[in-house]
Amino acid sequence: MAFGRSFWRETRASYAFVERNINLIKRYWGWEVVWLIYSIVNALSITFIGKAVGAITGQEFDQATINATILYLIVGTLVWHYLAVVFDCIAESVQWERWEGTIEYTFMAPISRLTHMLGTTIFAIFWGLFHTGIILAFVAVFFQISLENANFLGATVILLTGSISFIGLGIVAAVLPLLFPERGAQMTNIVKATILLVSGVYYPISVLPTWMQPLASVSPATYVLEGMRRALQNNAGPLDLWASYLLPLLGSGLLLVPFGLWIFLRGEEYAKRTGRLKRNG
Template identity: 65%
Template sequence: MTTFSARRGGALGRELRGAYAFIERNANLIKRYWAWELVWLAYSIVNALSITFIGRASGEITGATIAPEQVNTFILFLLVGTLVWHYLSVVFDLISESIQWERWEGTIEYTFMAPISRLTHLFGQAAFAVLFAVLHTAIILAVVAAFFRIDLTRADFGAMLVVLIAGSTSFIGLGMFAAILPLLSPEKGLQMTNIIKAMVLLVSGVYYPISVLPEWLQPLAYISPATYMLDGIRAALLEGAGIEALWSGRILPLLLTGLLTIPTGLMAFMRAERYAKATGRLKRNG
């Protein structure tokens, strides 16, 4: 029994070290392309400021007298949407684009021949995506906070964190599915992942309530995990809603989506990998 437990512990340790190797490798890639990452960060900051300034200009745009409290609420609504969407986009992009990065670096064949499970490979990619997204979003928040008065005295940060974790699992699974597209289509797969992200942006209420969508589009909002994540984080930060209040309507759907999409996304990716190897699609640069 002791020997079996030791072997299991040793195997788990090897898998964790393997996952960390992908985190370290991706961190080194970020360092290599630091100039591009700096440009992307600057663009993201300007984009967040531009969207949030719409809230401050609401009175001038509409020509109506709007109370300062309502303006602040509008600003926070847009700011939360901007930051959450940026976080989700980074997580989604880093996972879905991982195959294309392998092609660009010329390492795709080595990665797929490495004596490491695909679960460990994708877990390492997902862990790095979450860590990098948190860092990226935190920097943007720090800069935006210097321009706007952000009142979060009513916020329940514990509930917000739980929603963030639950929502991250959903987008990790979605990113695994999207990563199949560059694997199967070296020429157009990456562009197809952008279509998925654009559709999620349209229907999820990032910058507006989903109630303003046409009636035929609104059902799609309830399929998107981003809808539940945005609603949950807004409720936690703006209204002080706790975990109990958010559990059944926001957190549970996100957890169920993650439990469904991660294993099915992993299995689908492994089947696509076998097909790509059999048809010689790994090394093509398109």
């Protein structure tokens, strides 16, 4: 009975963080509109590169090759946008507390940090899907791509499984604004940019310098992107994706989420002990 009451209380507390993030979106809706417009234009600009491949290279390509290139870029752009939104929502959660002046209240509240991060994570996933869905709608207006070979079940499973790893990465990155009030938020962008560079978002990892390619093998984004492309371009289902993509993503997720919570709790203890919660700059 006591466990049931405790579980219900923690569940309501997690939803409180979902609701709070929704209210923040409403409060700063102008920022969100600007960011959404930028993301739409960025996605279209990148995808037009695929349409212009013949003009860029000065060679003739058949329509099937051009369509395959466009689809390759569309998948990379949309999947990366979703993963980046999930990462940012979690990694910047501490910085939002500083901006709002509520960091001390939140971190002194009688709730577990797991409850706090769970609510933030639930919001991040749904907001990432919503954001990416709007961009997809605009991209679909400009580019008519056939998905007759797509396996949507495989794509869904690989995306949701990959989300677990990015949740863990986001929690790890969230400790940076906690420990470094002046520059922690900027440091999370360096982490995200490094993952973008080595994960084959817009190009195969085989074009990277030899010394950089091993970094791609430890990036969860590499497996999400390659798995999504196999699912959407080659009709790969969950069983086809299991050994090469789903298993590594599950393994990294099961390692990164507990590690992220552990390192965040250690960082929180240090921040409280050294008075960094109160500092805003």
